[in-house]
Amino acid sequence: MTDAVVAEAVQKRYGAARVLAGASLSLRRGETLAVLGRNGAGKTTLVKILAAALAKDAGQVTVLGRDLDREPAAVAHLCGYVGQDSERSAFPRLTVRENLRYFGVLRGLRPGELDARIALLAEALGFGARLDVLFGTLSGGQKQAAIIARALLHDPPVVFLDEPTKGLDPLAAARLRAFLRGRVRAGLALLLTSHVTTDVEALADRVAVVHQGRVPVSGAPGALLAALGGAEVVEVEAAGLTAAARGRLAGLGAVSRVLTGDPTYLGCVVREPLAGVEAVVAALRAEGIAARFRQRALTLEDAVLHHLGAAGAREAA
Amino acid sequence: MIAPLTEQADQAGAPFAAPWPLLSRPVPAWRVLTATAAKNLRVARRYLPNLLGRYAQLGLRVAFFLLMATVVTVRPGAAAPLAGRELFAFFLAGMLLVVFIRPSLYAPLEMASADLQSGTLEYLFATPGSRYGYLAGAVLSELALGLVGFLPLFGVLLWTARPTALAAALMLAACALMLVALTALGVLMALLAILWRQVGSIAEVLGVVFEMLAGAYLPVSAFPAAVRGLACALPYTWGYDLVRHYALGERWATLLPPWQEWAMIAAHAVLYTALSLHLLRRAERRAKQTGLHVL
Numbered sequence: 001m002t003d004a005v006v007a008e009a010v011q012k013r014y015g016a017a018r019v020l021a022g023a024s025l026s027l028r029r030g031e032t033l034a035v036l037g038r039n040g041a042g043k044t045t046l047v048k049i050l051a052a053a054l055a056k057d058a059g060q061v062t063v064l065g066r067d068l069d070r071e072p073a074a075v076a077h078l079c080g081y082v083g084q085d086s087e088r089s090a091f092p093r094l095t096v097r098e099n100l101r102y103f104g105v106l107r108g109l110r111p112g113e114l115d116a117r118i119a120l121l122a123e124a125l126g127f128g129a130r131l132d133v134l135f136g137t138l139s140g141g142q143k144q145a146a147i148i149a150r151a152l153l154h155d156p157p158v159v160f161l162d163e164p165t166k167g168l169d170p171l172a173a174a175r176l177r178a179f180l181r182g183r184v185r186a187g188l189a190l191l192l193t194s195h196v197t198t199d200v201e202a203l204a205d206r207v208a209v210v211h212q213g214r215v216p217v218s219g220a221p222g223a224l225l226a227a228l229g230g231a232e233v234v235e236v237e238a239a240g241l242t243a244a245a246r247g248r249l250a251g252l253g254a255v256s257r258v259l260t261g262d263p264t265y266l267g268c269v270v271r272e273p274l275a276g277v278e279a280v281v282a283a284l285r286a287e288g289i290a291a292r293f294r295q296r297a298l299t300l301e302d303a304v305l306h307h308l309g310a311a312g313a314r315e316a317a
Numbered sequence: 318m319i320a321p322l323t324e325q326a327d328q329a330g331a332p333f334a335a336p337w338p339l340l341s342r343p344v345p346a347w348r349v350l351t352a353t354a355a356k357n358l359r360v361a362r363r364y365l366p367n368l369l370g371r372y373a374q375l376g377l378r379v380a381f382f383l384l385m386a387t388v389v390t391v392r393p394g395a396a397a398p399l400a401g402r403e404l405f406a407f408f409l410a411g412m413l414l415v416v417f418i419r420p421s422l423y424a425p426l427e428m429a430s431a432d433l434q435s436g437t438l439e440y441l442f443a444t445p446g447s448r449y450g451y452l453a454g455a456v457l458s459e460l461a462l463g464l465v466g467f468l469p470l471f472g473v474l475l476w477t478a479r480p481t482a483l484a485a486a487l488m489l490a491a492c493a494l495m496l497v498a499l500t501a502l503g504v505l506m507a508l509l510a511i512l513w514r515q516v517g518s519i520a521e522v523l524g525v526v527f528e529m530l531a532g533a534y535l536p537v538s539a540f541p542a543a544v545r546g547l548a549c550a551l552p553y554t555w556g557y558d559l560v561r562h563y564a565l566g567e568r569w570a571t572l573l574p575p576w577q578e579w580a581m582i583a584a585h586a587v588l589y590t591a592l593s594l595h596l597l598r599r600a601e602r603r604a605k606q607t608g609l610h611v612l
Binding site: 014029030048051052053054055064073076077078079081083085086088089090091093094098102103105106107108109113117150153154155156157186187188 | 335336337339340341342343344348349352353356359360363364435436437439440441442443444445446451602605606607608609
C-alpha cells in the first residue's frame with residue numbers, strides 16, 4: 001500500500017497549553033486508521049491540522065505526496081473533512097439538496113455529476129427522502145448524515161472524519177460504515193476518530209492511540225489485542241481489592257495482564273479461559289476476598305485502555 | 318483489492334497519485350461569488366418579513382429627508398445654499414449610495430460571524446474555493462437586494478433634479494465603480510470578524526463614521542480641514558460628490574475637478590481590492606492558528 005497521509009512530529013500549542021507534542025502517524029491508501037485517545041488528548045486538533053482547518057506550529061504533513069504547507073490548494077482538492085460538532089455547519093434555510101449543490105459548486109463539480117453524487121450519497125446514507133426539506137428542520141442525526149455527504153460529495157481519495165457516527169441512529173451508522181468500507185476497498189484512505197468501539201472494530205485496519213499530544217501506540221487492532229497475551233478477561237468485583245491482592249493476581253502464571261480499575265473492580269486478562277478463571281478465584285479466596293466474577297472476551301477498548309495506561313506510566317517515568 | 322494508481326495532473330501540471338479521477342476541480346472566483354450571492358438571495362427570500370422591514374426602513378429615511386428638505390437650508394462651502402427641491406436631491410443622492418453601503422459593509426461580516434459559530438467557515442476554509450469570492454458573494458447579494466431600493470430612489474432623484482441623460486448615465490457609472498471599492502471594504506470588514514470573532518459594535522461604529530465622514534448627510538466641504546483629509550481616504554466621499562455633481566449640476570461645487578474624482582474612486586477600488594486580497598490571506602493564516610470554529 002502507498003502512504004496517502006504522512007504526519008511527522010506535528011506540534012501545536014493553544015497559548016500556554018501544548019496540545020500536540022510531536023505527533024506522527026501514517027495512513028495508507030485503501031486503509032482505515034482509527035485515532036483513539038482520551039478526551040483532550042489532541043485527536044481533534046490533529047485531525048483539523050491534517051484537514052488544513054488548523055495551522056500547525058511545527059512538523060510536516062503530506063497528502064498523496066503533496067506538502068500541506070507548500071501546496072495547500074492541491075491538498076484541499078484531495079481531502080474530505082467532517083469536523084467534530086459540525087452538524088450545524090450548513091445553511092439552515094436552504095434545503096439539503098440546495099446545500100449540497102452549493103458546496104458541490106464550490107468544489108467544481110459539474111451539474112450532472114453533482115446531482116448524481118447527491119442522489120448516490122443520499123441513498124447510501126439514508127436521507128434520500130429528506131433531500132428537499134430545509135436543513136434546519138432535520139434531526140441531529142440527519143444533519144450529521146448530510147454533513148458527511150458534503151465531505152464525500154467530490155469523492156475524495158482521502159477523508160478525515162472526526163466522530164462521524166455521533167448522533168446517528170444505529171441503522172444510519174451501519175449504513176455509513178458499509179458505504180465507507182466499500183470506498184476503502186476501492187482505495188480510499190480513511191482516518192477517523194471515534195469513541196464508539198463498534199465503529200473502530202468494524203472499520204479500522206489500524207489504530208493510533210493519541211496520548212498527551214503524541215502517538216505512542218499504533219498498530220492493527222489484532223496486534224494491540226495480542227500484546228495483552230490472552231483473549232478472555234475475568235472481571236472481578238469486590239469490596240477492598242487491596243494492592244496485595246492485585247499484586248498476587250498479577251503474579252499468577254495464568255494471568256497475562258491485570259487491567260487497572262477502581263478499588264472495587266479489576267479485569268484479569270487470562271491466557272487460558274478455564275484455567276485462568278480457576279486461578280483467579282483461588283487466588284482471591286486465598287486472600288480471603290469474597291468477589292463476583294464475570295468472564296468475557298477481550299475487547300479493543302481493553303487494549304486501548306491498557307496501552308494508554310502503559311503510555312501514561314512511561315510518560316511519568 | 319486496491320484500485321491501481323491513477324496518474325493525474327493538477328492545474329500546474331504536476332502529477333500525483335489518486336485511486337480514481339478527482340471530481341474536485343479549481344473553481345474561478347467569480348463562480349464562487351455568483352453561487353454565494355444566489356445562495357444568499359435564496360435565503361433572504363425565505364426571511365421575507367426581514368426583507369420587507371429593510372425596505373420600510375429605507376422608505377422612512379426618504380420621508381425623513383423629504384421633511385428635512387422643507388425646513389433646513391444647507392450651505393455647501395463656496396456654492397450657493399441648497400434648500401427645498403435641490404436639498405431633497407442632495408439627500409437623495411446620498412441615500413442612493415447609503416442603500417448599498419450599510420448592508421454591503423455588514424453583510425460579509427455578519428456572514429463570517431454566523432459561519433464561525435456554525436462551523437461552516439472552518440469547512441469552507443479547508444476547501445480550495447476562493448475565499449474572496451465567498452465573502453464578496455455576500456456583498457453581491459446585498460447589492461442585488463439594494464437595487465430594489467436603489468431603482469425607485471434613482472427614479473425620484475431623476476424626477477427631482479432633472480439631470481440630462483448623460484448626467485444620469487454618469488451617475489450610474491459612478492455608483493457602479495464605487496461598488497467595486499465597496500465590495501473590497503465589505504471583505505475587509507469580514508476580516509475583522511475572522512480575526513476577532515465578535516466585532517458587531519466596532520463594525521457599527523465604523524459604518525456610521527464612514528457615512529458621516531463621506532458626506533452622506535452633510536457636505537464634506539463644510540467639515541474642518543482635518544476631517545476633510547480623513548474623508549478623502551474613503552471612496553464614498555468621491556462617489557457622493559460625483560453623484561451630487563451630476564444631479565445638481567452647477568449648483569454643486571465638487572471637492573476636486575470631476576475627472577480627478579473619477580480617478581480617486583478608481584484608485585480606491587484598486588487599492589482596497591488589492592489590500593483586501595492580501596489581508597485575507599494573512600487573516601486566514603492567523604485565524605487558523607486558533608481555529609475557525611467558535612463553539
